[in-house]
Amino acid sequence: MHIHDLIGVGFGPSNLSLAIALAELPQAAGTTLDSCFIERQNDFVWHGNMLLDGTTMQVSFLKDLATLRNPASAFTFINYLHQNQRLEDFINLKTFFPSRQEFNQYLTWAADHFDQDVHYGEEVVEVLPQQEGREVVCLRVRSRGSDGRLHERLTRNLALGIGGSPRIPEEFRGLAGHPQVFHSSRYLQQVAALPSRPLRIAVVGAGQSAAEIFMDLHSRHPGYQVDLISRSRALKPADDSPFVNEVFNPSYTDFIYASAEEDRSQLLTEFSNTNYAVVDLPLIEQIYQTLYLQKVSSQQRHRYLRCHGIAQAEAHGDQLALTLHDQDSGTFFRQDYDAVILATGFQRQAHHQLLAPLADWLDSNQTDRYYRVATRPHFLPQIFLQGCSENTHGLSDTLLSVLAIRSAEIRDALLPELQRPSRKAYA
Numbered sequence: 487m488h489i490h491d492l493i494g495v496g497f498g499p500s501n502l503s504l505a506i507a508l509a510e511l512p513q514a515a516g517t518t519l520d521s522c523f524i525e526r527q528n529d530f531v532w533h534g535n536m537l538l539d540g541t542t543m544q545v546s547f548l549k550d551l552a553t554l555r556n557p558a559s560a561f562t563f564i565n566y567l568h569q570n571q572r573l574e575d576f577i578n579l580k581t582f583f584p585s586r587q588e589f590n591q592y593l594t595w596a597a598d599h600f601d602q603d604v605h606y607g608e609e610v611v612e613v614l615p616q617q618e619g620r621e622v623v624c625l626r627v628r629s630r631g632s633d634g635r636l637h638e639r640l641t642r643n644l645a646l647g648i649g650g651s652p653r654i655p656e657e658f659r660g661l662a663g664h665p666q667v668f669h670s671s672r673y674l675q676q677v678a679a680l681p682s683r684p685l686r687i688a689v690v691g692a693g694q695s696a697a698e699i700f701m702d703l704h705s706r707h708p709g710y711q712v713d714l715i716s717r718s719r720a721l722k723p724a725d726d727s728p729f730v731n732e733v734f735n736p737s738y739t740d741f742i743y744a745s746a747e748e749d750r751s752q753l754l755t756e757f758s759n760t761n762y763a764v765v766d767l768p769l770i771e772q773i774y775q776t777l778y779l780q781k782v783s784s785q786q787r788h789r790y791l792r793c794h795g796i797a798q799a800e801a802h803g804d805q806l807a808l809t810l811h812d813q814d815s816g817t818f819f820r821q822d823y824d825a826v827i828l829a830t831g832f833q834r835q836a837h838h839q840l841l842a843p844l845a846d847w848l849d850s851n852q853t854d855r856y857y858r859v860a861t862r863p864h865f866l867p868q869i870f871l872q873g874c875s876e877n878t879h880g881l882s883d884t885l886l887s888v889l890a891i892r893s894a895e896i897r898d899a900l901l902p903e904l905q906r907p908s909r910k911a912y913a
């Protein structure tokens with residue numbers, strides 16, 4: 487069987503950026519890499535179930551797939567605009583923050599250039615060792631197609647860019663599969679299937695997705711009554727002020743990685759209000775105004791149930807009963823809903839499961855500065871993790887901010903002869 491130099495699992499922005507960095511290998515390097523990517527979605531789409539009207543990027547368009555590595559790349563957002571005859575009009579918007587829909591179009595446009603290298607509609611289910619004597623010489627990547635067929639490919643190196651998996655609170659585990667209890671990652675698909683009549687809906691969470699879904703439901707149907715439920719006391723603004731934003735500079739990764747473990751975790755906590763359980767200020771103001779206008783009209787449609795925990799969740803046929811805990815008064819009460827939407831974030835553990843068959847040779851909890859998993863002797867493949875190293879590489883690891891540079895770091899670790907002393911030399 488043919489052995490690839492590299493297989494990328496997942497074809498979201500991380501591995502797409504890596505594909506671009508590989509395609510832009512300096513000609514002087516005189517080497518090309520035989521790579522392919524495996525993506526479980528049938529086509530490229532960036533968080534398609536959260537492409538809500540009116541939502542915008544939370545990062546400057548200059549932190550696109552390529553600019554920070556190579557501003558002259560053909561894959562910059564600016565070139566995308568130019569190719570689509572919108573550059574002049576975009577300039578007139580005077581913004582660094584395009585709509586998420588437009589950024590998804592940009593990413594899709596970039597992904598289309600790699601169609602021949604991507605196997606869409608296949609989910610990688612495990613990665614097995616391929617041994618010659620005592621040595622693991624390459625990896626057998628097993629995936630299942632949407633038609634149920636198993637596929638196997640061999641590779642010398644692996645780059646996992648599989649994003650996060652929905653975090654489902656314990657109380658809702660028993661309701662998995664209920665069509666009216668769903669995570670934000672399935673929002674648009676599932677909300678479209680809700681009955682078109684007045685409904686009582688709970689949105690659980692205190693972050694950007696919870697806030698966006700609340701406003702989307704508000705304008706989606708005049709009969710929807712929405713409770714936004716969170717344990718926190720207030721919706722808090724995401725801090726994207728300039729000095730704070732420096733934690734997302736690619737150069738900050740070196741600083742974080744070189745810091746002692748306790749300093750790192752202190753830094754993650756100190757700056758978690760840039761990304762976790764926070765909302766863009768204009769959206770908070772919009773929600774506040776919506777709730778205020780209800781007071782003006784004396785017609786309560788939605789509620790913000792702050793300082794409320796969820797003690798229990800049960801389904802009685804179509805009806806969902808939540809037992810809510812008012813943390814201020816200490817009281818518990820039952821509230822019935824037609825649908826519950828969990829905007830409860832993501833966890834990043836799926837790589838452990840995929841790599842479980844390799845457990846004798848590696849420690850998937852540990853990555854070096856180049857995002858390479860620590861391996862034991864007699865294991866030759868290199869495995870790179872993208873988006874799973876927040877603890878060691880900083881808050882930017884799960885976001886777009888470092889993509890362009892990280893992909894060059896991974897590429898150059900794959901091709902050690904390309905390693906350069908200075909990031910400025912990347913091309």
Ligand SMILES: Cc1cc2nc3c(=O)[nH]c(=O)nc-3n(C[C@H](O)[C@H](O)[C@H](O)COP(=O)(O)OP(=O)(O)OC[C@H]3O[C@@H](n4cnc5c(N)ncnc54)[C@H](O)[C@@H]3O)c2cc1C
Pocket residue numbers: 495496497498499500501524525526527532533536542543544545608609610611647648649650695872873884885886887
């Ligand atoms: C709604 C939303 C908005 C966001 N907005 C921003 C923003 O404005 N700015 C920012 O910096 N970050 C944002 N983020 C963070 C987000 O993580 C990054 O934007 C980006 O998507 C990370 O890219 P990725 O490729 O690492 O992961 P993902 O985009 O999650 O892509 C992973 C891909 O891997 C595929 N996959 C997973 N498992 C398998 C498997 N076993 N086999 C095959 N394929 C698999 C998935 O289908 C997916 O296509 C947002 C996140 C969400 C949810």
